[in-house]
Amino acid sequence: MAELSYVNIFAKDIIALSNFYMDVFGFTEIEAIRSPIFRGVATGKSAIGFNALDAYELLKLSDYADTKGIxxxxxxxxxxxxxxxxxxxxxxxxxxxxxxxxxxxxxxxxxxxxxxxxxxxxxxxxxxx
CATH class of the missing domain: 3.10.180.10 (2,3-Dihydroxybiphenyl 1,2-Dioxygenase, domain 1)
Structure with missing residues (x-):
């Protein structure tokens, strides 16, 4: 059976946004996977990843970087x-x-x-x- 490991969010400020979720919900950073363009936080059953906008290019998603809406x-x-x-x-x-x-x-x-x-x-x- 497949399991959800991460939900990743593209963020303007990965540090501030990951800190928001850690401060509000008591989640903890997964420091072993930290990079200049990524922060991950453990949520218990899965994790939330925060990707800097530079990751659009890294993942070949530049054509979708301006996508609007929820x-x-x-x-x-x-x-x-x-x-x-x-x-x-x-x-x-x-x-x-x-x-x-x-x-x-x-x-x-x-x-x-x-x-x-x-x-x-x-x-x-x-x-x-």
């Missing part, structure tokens, strides 16, 4: 609905923007929708019983 959604699960409520102000204090306040979804999750400091969308979730 193209992915990070979902970060926490242990309780109260943890969702607690994490939102933490994220906001670190530069996130709240898009949708914590709410119970029709599919029985409790979640909030935010943008990170570079405008990438992420949700803080708890699947309810």
């Amino acid at each position: 193209k992915f959604l990070l979902n970060i699960d926490v242990d309780t609905p109260e943890e969702v409520d607690r994490m939102v102000p933490v994220a906001l204090s670190k530069g996130a923007t709240l898009i949708k306040e914590p709410y119970k979804t029709y599919y029985n999750w409790y979640q909030a929708v935010l943008l990170d400091p570079e405008g990438n969308v992420f949700r803080i979730n708890k699947m309810l019983e």
